[in-house]
Amino acid sequence: MxxxxxxxxxxxxxxxxxxxxxxxxxxxxxxxxxxxxxxxxxxxxxxxxxxxxxxxxxxxxxxxxxxxxxxxxxxxxxxxxxxxxxxxxxxxxxxxxxxxxxxxxxxxxxxxxxxxxxxxxxxxxxxxxxxxxxxxxxxxxxxxxxxxxxxxxxxxxxxxxxxxxxxxxxxxxxxxxxxxxxxxxxxxxxxxxxxxxxxxxxxxxxxxxxxxxxxxxxxxxxxxxxxxxxxxxxxxxxxxxxxxxxxxxxxxxxxxxxxxxxxxxxxxxxxxxxxxxxxxxxxxxxxxxxxxxxxxxxxxxxxxxxxxxxxxxxxxxxxxxxxxxxxxxxxxxGRTNDIARLPSGKVVPGLTFYYVTKSVIEEDGNVSEFVIEQTALDSFKVIYTAQRALTASEEEKIKKATYAYLEEGLTVLFEKVEKMDRSKRGKLKQFVSKL
Missing domain, CATH: 3.40.50.12780 (ANL, N-terminal domain)
Known part of the structure; x- marks a missing residue:
């Protein structure tokens, strides 16, 4: 059938x-x-x-x-x-x-x-x-x-x-x-x-x-x-x-x-x-x-x-x-994504962060660009450009999504910037591991 x-x-x-x-x-x-x-x-x-x-x-x-x-x-x-x-x-x-x-x-x-x-x-x-x-x-x-x-x-x-x-x-x-x-x-x-x-x-x-x-x-x-x-x-x-x-x-x-x-x-x-x-x-x-x-x-x-x-x-x-x-x-x-390694031993692909961040990427188009950097096994930073800064409620929503899709106990920081640091090709990588 x-x-x-x-x-x-x-x-x-x-x-x-x-x-x-x-x-x-x-x-x-x-x-x-x-x-x-x-x-x-x-x-x-x-x-x-x-x-x-x-x-x-x-x-x-x-x-x-x-x-x-x-x-x-x-x-x-x-x-x-x-x-x-x-x-x-x-x-x-x-x-x-x-x-x-x-x-x-x-x-x-x-x-x-x-x-x-x-x-x-x-x-x-x-x-x-x-x-x-x-x-x-x-x-x-x-x-x-x-x-x-x-x-x-x-x-x-x-x-x-x-x-x-x-x-x-x-x-x-x-x-x-x-x-x-x-x-x-x-x-x-x-x-x-x-x-x-x-x-x-x-x-x-x-x-x-x-x-x-x-x-x-x-x-x-x-x-x-x-x-x-x-x-x-x-x-x-x-x-x-x-x-x-x-x-x-x-x-x-x-x-x-x-x-x-x-x-x-x-x-x-x-x-x-x-x-x-x-x-x-x-x-x-x-x-x-x-x-x-x-x-x-x-x-x-x-x-x-x-x-x-x-x-x-x-x-x-x-x-x-x-x-x-x-x-x-x-x-x-292009289009290559790094892998995030977590304190528990879990291994997740960078595209996981699509599911994390989509919870606040709404139709109003406030967030224009974003990248996620892993700065330590348990620490991540969301760097973004937007018309306005994310509210405390929106940040909390992303944190909860991070815990759900990755694991509890992670540190998630946010940084609003005026302009992204782009690669030589002019393209952003959604996820970058600094480990």
Whole structure:
């Protein structure tokens, strides 16, 4: 039974139409593909200039009608109430709404119209089929965070059940917990692993310490898909050795969907059906293939909210072998998160702090940027920029979330600054360990 597809349809996401549309786009011949891209680029810009007061004002100073004259949209530009950014044909009641992880230090709420969201899921399913995986029927071992409040926790567990996946919460990856994960693999017919790179690497290191091969413990496994963080070649080799299966790299963003996915030829293939990906220099001009620059992405179908020439906060390079229909991401820089080690021996990934800080990252956009520094085994500092300082109540809320997701007895300090100390790439790391 295609329970996941059924769930999408019940929620108003027409997955059947989305799959048919994806197939139609994929059938466009290579020599006609540049025309398809240009038509969709112009169509989405025309739509948002007509129906999005936010985007109309954002582009008001554009004198040159050329594509590269369009201003680049940053995450900071979107840190304002969602209602200000919605297109006039949409309301909060007829769109998909979610929050970005804030892993770049710029959290915000976004919207996708239901057709665009269905297209994103169609793209995911298409890529997974490259490796003989069916989101509806293939059992997933999921290495992700999970909300700890009662409603949020139950909601995610229900979604996991509907998605035919079992979630291993990654807030505690100490030796005893890794042992429990190993035992679960021995009892369950998982077909693939999916989740945060750093968490899955920690599991691979556990297997190495115990001289185990996961495929021998769970013979049904086919592949491992890692996402959200950098995949280093040494880690990939470690995982492939001790999992006994191929490791596939996935690059996505909640606000855009799947950006790139490793294909069967070991190429990091960019989604050219639903997205238009540019690599630009400091003047927002496209650089030649083979040169590095900022990754700027246009969502070709999201009418509810403009993501046009949107700077996602990463640096990358498109291969010289790229074509309009098959762009290849040759290099991706950034998105790596450190690991926090706690007095009790617990080990947690830096992305855990997304779940900690989201409790006070509200739609009013007060907090613009934040990073968390670990200064000692039991001490953390939240450094942030904001229109106003966090209240004592908000600070207490973060402290309680820290104790819930990490452990009791930790010291949490707060520091409001006027400007963040940024890396040479101009990107913030959400978590930095000073140990």
């Amino acid at each position: 295609n329970l996941f597809d059924l769930t999408l349809r019940v929620k108003g996401f027409d997955i059947a139409f989305a799959k048919a549309e994806l197939a139609r786009i994929q059938s466009i011949p290579e020599h006609l593909y540049p025309d398809y891209i240009e038509r969709q680029k112009q169509a989405i810009v025309t739509y948002h200039k007509m129906y999005s007061p936010f985007y109309k004002q954002f582009t008001a100073r554009q004198e040159n009608p050329s594509w590269e004259a369009l201003p680049v949209l940053t995450k900071a530009d979107l840190q304002q109430p969602l209602q200000n950014r919605l297109s006039t044909e949409y309301t909060r009641k007829n769109v998909y709404i979610n929050k970005t992880s804030g892993s770049s230090g710029h959290p915000f709420i976004f919207a996708k119209d239901k057709e665009a969201h269905a297209r994103s899921w169609a793209s995911f399913q298409d890529r997974y089929e490259w490796f003989d995986l069916d989101i509806n029927t293939s059992k997933q071992a999921r290495f992700y965070g999970i909300p700890l409040d009662f409603v949020g926790y139950r909601k995610e567990r229900l979604k996991d059940w509907l998605g035919n996946r079992y979630r291993f919460p990654i807030f505690d990856l100490s030796e005893p917990q890794l042992e429990k994960i190993r035992q679960k693999f021995e009892r369950t017919s998982f077909e693939y692993l999916n989740g945060y790179t750093s968490s899955i690497v920690l599991f691979a290191k556990y297997l190495k310490r115990h001289q185990l091969i996961l495929k021998e413990l769970c013979p049904t496994l086919k592949v491992c898909i890692v996402t959200s963080e950098m995949l280093f070649e040494s880690d990939k080799k470690l995982m492939e050795t001790h999992f006994g299966i191929p490791v596939i790299n996935e690059y996505g963003a909640s606000e855009l969907g799947l950006i790139a996915f490793q294909n069967t030829e070991n190429q990091f293939q960019v989604d050219s059906e639903l997205l238009y990906v540019e690599i630009v220099d400091e003047h927002n001009k496209q650089v030649p293939h083979g040169e590095s620059g900022r990754v700027v992405i246009t969502s070709l179908y999201n009418k509810a909210h403009p993501f046009i020439r949107y700077d996602i906060g990463d640096v990358g390079t498109l291969s010289r072998k790229s074509t309009p229909k098959k762009p290849i991401l040759e290099k991706l820089i």
